[in-house]
Amino acid sequence: MAYKKIDRYFSFADIAIQNNADKNRSLIFLNKVDKTIEWEPVKALLTKHYQPGKANKGERAYSPLLLFKCMLLQKWFQIKSDPELESQINDRISFKSFLNLPLDYTSPDHSTFSRFRKRLSDDAMIQINSELLKQFHKYGLSINKGVAVDARLVKSASKPKSKDRLEEIKEHALTPEGKLDKNGNTKKFSRDLDSDWTIKNDEPHYGLKEHAAVDTENGFILSTILSPASHNDSPYLPRAVIYSMHTEDKIKTVYADKGYPGAPNRNFLALNKIKDGIMRKDEKNAKLTDLEIERNKSISKLRYIVEQYFGISHKYDNGNQARFPEIMKNIIDIMFRQFAFNLKKGAKILEGLAV
Numbered sequence: 001m002a003y004k005k006i007d008r009y010f011s012f013a014d015i016a017i018q019n020n021a022d023k024n025r026s027l028i029f030l031n032k033v034d035k036t037i038e039w040e041p042v043k044a045l046l047t048k049h050y051q052p053g054k055a056n057k058g059e060r061a062y063s064p065l066l067l068f069k070c071m072l073l074q075k076w077f078q079i080k081s082d083p084e085l086e087s088q089i090n091d092r093i094s095f096k097s098f099l100n101l102p103l104d105y106t107s108p109d110h111s112t113f114s115r116f117r118k119r120l121s122d123d124a125m126i127q128i129n130s131e132l133l134k135q136f137h138k139y140g141l142s143i144n145k146g147v148a149v150d151a152r153l154v155k156s157a158s159k160p161k162s163k164d165r166l167e168e169i170k171e172h173a174l175t176p177e178g179k180l181d182k183n184g185n186t187k188k189f190s191r192d193l194d195s196d197w198t199i200k201n202d203e204p205h206y207g208l209k210e211h212a213a214v215d216t217e218n219g220f221i222l223s224t225i226l227s228p229a230s231h232n233d234s235p236y237l238p239r240a241v242i243y244s245m246h247t248e249d250k251i252k253t254v255y256a257d258k259g260y261p262g263a264p265n266r267n268f269l270a271l272n273k274i275k276d277g278i279m280r281k282d283e284k285n286a287k288l289t290d291l292e293i294e295r296n297k298s299i300s301k302l303r304y305i306v307e308q309y310f311g312i313s314h315k316y317d318n319g320n321q322a323r324f325p326e327i328m329k330n331i332i333d334i335m336f337r338q339f340a341f342n343l344k345k346g347a348k349i350l351e352g353l354a355v
Contacts (some may be wrong), residue, residue, distance in 0.1 A: 026077075027095035032099060036347040039065065041131050046261045049124030050116075062108050067116040068128075069099055070108065073321045075340035078316055082110035119330055125335035126243065131341060133220060133246040144247065146216035146277070148255040149240045150306035153205050154226070157322040157330075158192035162207035169193065194327035198229040205229055208322055210334060213240040214306045216255065219345060221309060221338045222246065226331050233259040237278075238268045253277045255303040256294075277302070313337060 046064035055327065070085060079085045089095045089107035096103055133143050161169065165241055170193050195207045211225040211233065223243035225236060235261050254269055255277035267275045279296045282288055288296070313319030317337055322330050 006177060007296070026092065027097055029076075030094050030098040032351065033343050033347045037132060037135060037343060041135075042068070042128055043174045044122060045128050045131060046120075048126075049121055051119055062112060064116070064120075066101075067108065067113065067286065067304070070113060071117070071336045072340045072343070073098065074113075075317060075337055076344065080318075082113040084177070085113060088112040092318075096146055111300070117133045117329060120332055122328070122335065124330050125332060125339075129335060129339050129342070130246045132342055136220070136342075137249070139248045139346075139350060141220075141346065141349060142217045143215045143220050143222065144244060144249055145252045146253045146255060146302060147213050147214055147222060147241060147244050147251050148216050148303040148306045149211070149237050149260065150303065151209050151211045151236065151259070152259060152310050152320065153200060153212050153229055154319070154330075155205070155321045156194070156195035156210040157325045158206040160197075161191075163197060166193070166196070192322070192325040194228060195322070196228045196230045208327065210319075211234075211236040211240050212306055212309060213244045214309050215244075216305050218304050218349060219305050219308065220342050224334045224338050226327055226334065234262060234265060237265050240272070241268075241272075250274070255299050257300075257303060266273075309341070315340070 013332065034134045043063075043065045046068055050064040070089065073079065073089070074082075074085050079088060086107045086109060089099065089101075093103070096105070101107075137143055156293070169191065173193060193194050197204060197206050198209075199205070207229050209227050209229045209231060211227065213222045213224075214220065215222055223240050225239060225243070227236065237254070237256060241254055249270075253275040256265075256279065258279045258281040260278050261281060265278060266276055268279075277299050279299050280288055310319065319334075319337070323333050324330050
């Protein structure tokens with residue numbers, strides 16, 4: 001597939017901008033993260049997994065790496081919609097520089113961003129996120145001495161419906177009529193059929209649940225998984241840990257709160273020779289000993305790192321609210337957040353080490 005060719009040339013305007021680059025904070029930040037990563041392996045993975053449209057007519061497709069970097073801009077600069085992303089790329093010098101676009105070259109259309117997100121698989125994003133972490137590992141940054149696992153509730157992008165009404169909607173959606181809008185055309189948008197109800201702290205919640213694993217030494221996000229909100233946290237610990245194995249180095253310890261106890265998780269950690277850092281809780285016939293209480297306190301000092309990620313993503317990326325009604329699009333969205341979060345954090349750490 002031949003992609004759209006963008007010739008990067010320097011105009012007098014580019015030269016003037018470069019002369020004032022040290023005063024443009026966004027440009028400084030984007031130049032820093034751009035130099036932190038080797039993009040060629042990411043480009044190779046995108047080219048392998050991304051399937052653009054196959055129409056013979058019309059202009060050539062944009063490079064998937066360019067579109068990928070557009071998604072990162074959306075995360076770093078808290079841009080809430082694709083049309084706004086298009087507008088800001090056209091408006092901001094720093095964005096054009098990061099994307100290697102000439103100043104007089106227009107941004108991809110906002111619909112292109114939507115199609116790109118839809119065509120990119122979760123398997124591709126898992127490999128791309130893993131590639132970034134492997135690069136940091138080569139730089140000497142530890143990513144798996146300790147792994148903290150936790151989960152948080154995420155509100156659905158659709159308005160809540162009763163359980164019975166949801167079942168009716170799901171059944172109707174499987175019929176030929178359910179796939180069409182009121183005009184008889186194929187539906188472009190649909191409500192969220194993946195979310196469900198759960199109760200937390202005596203409050204009903206309708207939506208999804210994000211299960212995350214975070215490295216306790218540098219705070220890198222190692223894996224993120226979405227499930228319906230009603231799913232129990234505990235069975236997701238093995239998956240979160242397996243998805244966190246990005247290098248040949250063994251994970252030494254897994255930390256988790258009292259929501260992950262039980263023989264299956266303890267056996268999984270023992271089988272993989274990973275130290276058990278799961279907090280204990282009182283049982284019906286046995287209260288926690290003083291030693292177990294102290295152990296829980298020491299674990300809580302390490303697993304806070306997941307809460308930190310949840311807090312930051314909630315503040316800057318509306319992490320407690322699903323952006324799309326389809327769970328797959330939300331999975332891709334949180335994986336872009338993972339990459340953007342890790343690249344920004346890695347750039348800051350490496351900059352500190354260089355001083």
